[in-house]
Each structure stands twice: as structure tokens, then as C-alpha cells.
Amino acid sequence: MSADSVIPFGFESLPVRGALIHLSHYWRRMLRDHDYGALVTETLGHAAAATGLIAHSLKFDGSITLQIQSRGVLRMLVMQCTSDLELRGLASARPAGDVSIFADLIDDGHCAVTVDNGKRPYQGIVDINAESLSASLEHYFARSVQVPSHIALVANEQVAGGVLLQQVPGRPIDSDDWNRLHFLTGTLGGRDFHGDAGIGLIGKLFAEDDVRVYEPRAVSFRCRCSQQKTEDVLKMLGEAEARETLESEGVIEVVCEYCGRRRNFDAVDIERLFVGNVVRGPDSVQ
Ligand SMILES: [Zn+2]
Numbered sequence: 001m002s003a004d005s006v007i008p009f010g011f012e013s014l015p016v017r018g019a020l021i022h023l024s025h026y027w028r029r030m031l032r033d034h035d036y037g038a039l040v041t042e043t044l045g046h047a048a049a050a051t052g053l054i055a056h057s058l059k060f061d062g063s064i065t066l067q068i069q070s071r072g073v074l075r076m077l078v079m080q081c082t083s084d085l086e087l088r089g090l091a092s093a094r095p096a097g098d099v100s101i102f103a104d105l106i107d108d109g110h111c112a113v114t115v116d117n118g119k120r121p122y123q124g125i126v127d128i129n130a131e132s133l134s135a136s137l138e139h140y141f142a143r144s145v146q147v148p149s150h151i152a153l154v155a156n157e158q159v160a161g162g163v164l165l166q167q168v169p170g171r172p173i174d175s176d177d178w179n180r181l182h183f184l185t186g187t188l189g190g191r192d193f194h195g196d197a198g199i200g201l202i203g204k205l206f207a208e209d210d211v212r213v214y215e216p217r218a219v220s221f222r223c224r225c226s227q228q229k230t231e232d233v234l235k236m237l238g239e240a241e242a243r244e245t246l247e248s249e250g251v252i253e254v255v256c257e258y259c260g261r262r263r264n265f266d267a268v269d270i271e272r273l274f275v276g277n278v279v280r281g282p283d284s285v286q
Contacts, residue, residue, distance in 0.1 A: 003022055003023075003024045003025065003196065003197070003198070004022065004023050004024060004025055004026045004027070004218065004219045004220065005021070005022055005198070005216040005217060005218050005219055006019050006020070006021045006052055006053065006056040006085060006216065006217045006219055007019065007020045007021075007022075007198060007199060007202065007213060007214070007216045007217075008056070008213075008214040008215075008217075009202055009211050009212060009213045009214060010211070010212050010214075011206070011209055011210065011211055011212075012209075012210035012211070012212055013209070013210055014173060014177055014181075014209065015167060015168040015171035015172070015173050016165050016166065016167060016168065016173065016178075016181065017165070017166050017168060018163060018164065018165045018166070018202075018211075019053050019056050019057070019163070019164050020161070020162070020163050020197070020198075020201065020202055021049050021052045021053050021056070021160075021161055021162050021163075021164075021219065022159070022161045022193055022197045022198065022201075023045075023048060023049065023052070023087075023159065023160040023161065023219060024158065024159045024160075024193070026087065026219065026220055026221035027045060027048060027155075027158075027159060027160045027221075028157070028158065029221045030044075030048065030087070030088070030089060030090075030221050031044075031157065032260065033259070033260030034090065034091075036091060036093065037073075037093065037098035037099070038098060038157075039073075039098060039099055039100060039101075039102070039105050040073070040074060040091050040093050040098075040105065041155065041156070041157055042155045042156065043068075043074065043077065043091070043102075043105060043106070043133060043155075044077060044079070044089060044090075044091045044155070045153075045154075045155020045156070045159075045160030046132075046133045046134065046153035046154075046155050046160070046162070047066050047068070047077055047079040047089060047133065048079055048087060048089055048155070048160045049153045049154075049155065049160045049161055049162035050066065050079075050133065050134070050137055050151060050153055050162060050164075051064055051065075051066045051079040051080065051081040051087065051089070052081050052085060052087055052219050053151070053162055053163075053164040054066075054081070054113070054164070055081035055082065055083055055085060055087075056085065056217065057164075057166075058083040058115070058117075060083065060117045060118075061082075061083050061084075061117075061118060062082070062083050062115065062116045062117040062118050063080055063081065063082040063083065063115075063116050064080070064081055064113065064114065064115050064116070065078065065079070065080040065112075065113070065114045065116070066078070066079045066080075066089075066111060066112070066113055066114075067079075067111065067112045067114070068106065068109055068110070068111045068112075068128065068133075069109060069110060069112075070105075070106040070107055070108060070109030070110075070128065071107045071108045071109070072094075072099075072103075072104055072105050072106045072107030072108070072109060073093050073094050073099050073104060073105050073107075074091060074092075074093050074094075074105045074106050074109070075092045075093060075094055076091065076092045077089070077090075077091040077092070078090060078091075081219075085217055085218065085219040085220065086219075086220055086221070086222035086224075087219060087220070087221055087222070088221060088222065088223050088224070088258045088259070089258070090257050090258055102130065102131070102132060102133075103130040106128050109127070109128040110125055110126065110127050110128060111125070111126050111127075111128050111133070111136055111137070111140070112124070112125045113125075113126075113137075113140055113144070124140055124143070124144030124145070126139050126140040126143065126144070127139075132153075133153065134151045134152060134153045134162075137149075137151050138150065138151055141166070147166050147167060147169060148166070148167045148178070149164060149165060149166045149167070150163075150164070150165040150178075150181060150182045150185050151163070151164045151165075151185075152185035152186055152188045154188055154189060154190045154192070154193060155190070156190045158190075158194065159190065159193040159194060160193075161188070161192070161193040161197060162188070163185045163188060163205070165181055165185060181206075184205055184206060185205070187205070188205070192204075192205075198216070199213050221259075223256060223258045223259035223261070225256040225258060225259060225261060227263065230254050230256075230263050231273055233254070234252070234254070234265065234270075234273060235273060235274070239274045242265075242270050242273070242274070243270065246265075246266075246267060246270055250266075251264050251265065251266050252264070252265040252266075252269075252270065253265075
């Protein structure tokens with residue numbers, strides 16, 4: 001099994017549920033067609049780990065999308081994960097060189113978390129504080145979902161990982177225990193995710209606790225772009241623009257920003273796409 005997985009776990013003597021996510025192969029695949037700076041890469045990895053952890057907790061078929069917009073170097077970030085743990089995402093940064101401080105990366109930013117259960121999507125929005133994405137997401141859990149949570153995220157160009165701990169609703173926990181777990185998750189670092197993190201890491205992290213580990217679930221990178229969706233986008237752009245591009249370029253190439261897949265449309269394709277739109281007046285007769 002690939003190392004890319006979510007491992008659920010629980011504490012025998014504390015009302016806390018947890019999950020550990022470890023992304024390596026598919027995380028590098030997500031980065032492959034992009035050239036992000038170090039801090040954008042790290043933040044995208046944090047978003048990937050967080051989104052996977054939240055998607056894992058969904059109790060229905062659907063997806064969760066995390067979207068960040070800011071006036072800082074990071075203009076936009078979007079990360080989506082289905083309840084089957086298929087992940088995709090990308091970021092767009094201003095060409096302002098690399099930055100080293102999170103507050104410069106995301107200035108005046110907010111994060112929208114959209115949960116889509118196939119019927120009625122609902123969205124929670126949190127401001128991103130200058131500290132970190134994980135602190136912002138803890139606010140989201142406390143305010144929008146009303147489940148006290150600790151989330152720790154780590155990422156670099158090789159791995160993205162994290163741990164989410166959530167209190168079991170209706171069962172109070174001693175604040176010393178909760179603070180102790182917060183401290184422990186805060187010790188997670190990138191080195192913990194090199195090699196086989198998995199169950200060993202959970203045991204190491206919570207060595208003093210009785211932890212029960214459940215069956216891991218595989219996470220994969222999967223883009224949901226398709227020929228049909230690409231054609232729909234071309235149709236939305238409109239016939240005039242499509243024909244103009246075709247005339248100057250000879251072919252229309254559409255590249256999926258998520259997975260890098262290229263799709264080409266030539267004159268015949270464009271003719272077929274807009275066949276219903278053809279209006280032949282006296283001016284267009286050739
Ligand atoms: Zn794609």
C-alpha cells in the first residue's frame with residue numbers, strides 16, 4: 001500500500017477521536033506541474049493535509065473544498081478532497097519573490113470551507129490570522145462546526161502530513177488532558193513523516209496514552225477534469241473567442257491547472273462544439 005493514507009485512531013481513556021494523514025507520492029504528483037516558492041509549497045501542503053483530514057470525517061458521499069484568498073503574496077489557494085479521499089489542489093501566487101513569513105504570504109486573507117453533500121452545499125468562512133493555517137482552522141472547528149479540535153500540519157516538497165484531534169461531542173474532557181494533547185501534536189515536524197510514519201508515529205506521539213488504531217484509508221491524487229468539462233468551458237468562453245484563438249494558433253490547447261493534462265481542439269472539434277450555434281445570415285455565407 002502506498003504511504004499516502006489517513007489512519008483513524010481513538011483514545012481508550014479520553015473522549016477524543018483522532019486521525020493522522022501522511023502524503024508523499026501523491027503530494028509530489030500534485031506539485032509536479034507547478035513551480036511554487038518554499039512557503040507557498042508548505043502552505044499548499046498544509047491545506048492538502050487538512051482537507052484530507054476533514055474529508056475523512058465526512059459521514060456522507062461528497063466533498064470538501066478549502067479556498068483561501070488574500071492580498072498577500074498568495075493570491076488564491078484551492079484544495080478539494082472527496083469523501084473517497086481523492087485530492088486535488090493548486091495555488092496562485094504573485095510574482096513577488098519568495099517570502100519567509102506567513103503573515104506576508106497571506107495578508108488580509110480568509111479561508112472558506114465548503115462542504116458539499118450533493119444536495120445543499122454549506123460554507124463556513126474564517127479569517128486567516130497571522131499565525132498559521134492550522135490556528136485558523138481550529139477557529140473554524142470551534143465556531144462553524146462547534147467541535148473543539150487540535151490540528152497540527154507539516155509540509156515540505158517531499159511530504160505533507162498532519163494530525164487532527166477532535167473532542168467527542170457531549171463528553172467533557174479534563175482541560176489538562178486536552179492541553180497535553182495539544183502540546184504533543186505541536187511537536188510534530190517534517191522529519192516525523194519521512195519514511196514510514198503511519199501507526200508507529202501515532203504510538204510515538206501518544207506514548208503515554210492507550211491508543212486504538214483503526215484500518216488505514218488510502219488517499220490519492222485524482223483530478224476530476226474531463227473532456228466534457230473542458231468542452232463546457234470552451235462553450236462558455238464563446239464561439240467568437242474560440243474561433244479567434246483557432247485562427248491565430250491553429251489549434252486550441254487547454255491545460256488543466258490541477259493535473260497538467262493537455263487537451264487539443266482543432267477546427268473540426270470547434271465546428272462540432274458550436275454546431276448548434278451556427279446561424280447563417282447573408283453575411284456569413286461563404
Ligand atoms: Zn485535471
